[in-house]
Amino acid sequence: MAVEKAEPVQKRTRTKRSPIGAPPGTLIADPTAPQPALTLTGVAADSSMLFENASLETVRHCRAEWPLVWIDCVGLGNVDLIRELGTIFGLHPLALEDTVNTSQRPKADFYDDHAYVVMRMIDHPTSRRWEQISVFFGDNFVITFQERAGDPFAPVRKRIEATLPNRLRTRKADYLAYALIDAIVDSYFGPIETIGDQIDHIEDEMLAGPRKHHLRDLHLLRREVVALKRALWPLRDALAALTRADAPYIHRETAVYFNDTLDHSVRLIDAVDTDRELLTELLDTHNSLSQARVSEVISILTIVSSIFIPLTFLAGIWGMNFDPQASPWNMPELEWSYGYPAALAFMLFVALALLGYFKWRKWL
Structure with a gap:
């Protein structure tokens, strides 16, 4: 059963006190008070x-x-x-x-x-x-x-x-x-x-x-x-x-x-x-609970970052503009007909391997 949300505690207006030095028993009414x-x-x-x-x-x-x-x-x-x-x-x-x-x-x-x-x-x-x-x-x-x-x-x-x-x-x-x-x-x-x-x-x-x-x-x-x-x-x-x-x-x-x-x-x-x-x-x-939730989110983001860091590194390596015609050492795999799917397969293997490692260490 739903419970009503708490209403804010209403602030109490303080009435006017007797002036300093006034005789004991001096009565001063609050001007906002209702008539009796x-x-x-x-x-x-x-x-x-x-x-x-x-x-x-x-x-x-x-x-x-x-x-x-x-x-x-x-x-x-x-x-x-x-x-x-x-x-x-x-x-x-x-x-x-x-x-x-x-x-x-x-x-x-x-x-x-x-x-x-x-x-x-x-x-x-x-x-x-x-x-x-x-x-x-x-x-x-x-x-x-x-x-x-x-x-x-x-x-x-x-x-x-x-x-x-x-x-x-x-x-x-x-x-x-x-x-x-x-x-x-x-x-x-x-x-x-x-x-x-x-x-x-x-x-x-x-x-x-x-x-x-x-x-x-x-x-x-x-x-x-x-x-x-x-x-x-x-x-x-x-x-x-x-x-x-x-x-x-x-x-x-x-x-x-x-x-x-x-x-x-x-x-x-x-x-x-x-x-x-x-x-x-x-x-x-x-x-x-809020800190645990933040820690969980940070852990997930860290794992995602850890997976994409090597993938970004590989993409950066293969994205360099070297001419394989100038030298046989200048990334000859760029001329390989299966180079693109092989690169994707290798990056997928790296990602799956990292996921398996994180699970083996019980980080997931």
Whole structure:
């Protein structure tokens, strides 16, 4: 079965950082960032309610009415709205600054009444398009900030909307935060498995015969694997910090689930390391096969040249303009009636003799 060729890893545009010397917590939006849209979900043990394009007033009202609220902010182009959300939920200014500056290393920070987790997310599995996602959660709220639309949260939303009670509706905000983080981590499995299939496909084609496009495909896959490794290694540390956190808003039973997500990240890192080693070996194999092919071509050309060198020498000898009438030593065979076919037969004999010698020496 044919495997799709690797898509080039899309370059990430870095957002504008705070000016040098600016006070901590200064928020500066990327001018190209989309305007934020709030999706609010109120969660209770026996019901849930979804509010599309929610306003800040709706946020304040639902926070007072629902035991658990999840606010999904898509777009980071309005720092005033982000700052107001931070005021409503008491989010730390430094964490909000890291949310707007979308070039952060995955990490987990803990404050008195809430935690902040920043991750890299693949929001489009086919093209492997990256974005930063920030997750805030406290005792009764979860807030996610995305750069643009597209996320792996559909299964979580379906579980919240389910009619039967489940853990997402009966437990605290830390379990909902776990479900969202776990969905992000699990979203890596598909692209990594696709990369593995592409590596196997390229390996099979290379064994049949290396092609020029294989080298390009291998380098593109290697770039993707490096990007995955850069996202997963610090993510593992962030998840480990969540499992060890001694915070009142992270309960002991939820820490067990965070530990399971940590195991998933370790499996992903192992798979990425394996793919990287395979790519390195395939690049070396491609170079070796290419060099062997060049050596084979050079050997064939050398053998052909070795055969034609004596033939060219003979043709040159018989092509000299000596007059046999002037002297009996001046190539008398030129007057022989069978001289031309005899010369061709002799050159054919020389060529066949050289071919037999090369085969006897196992050079062919």
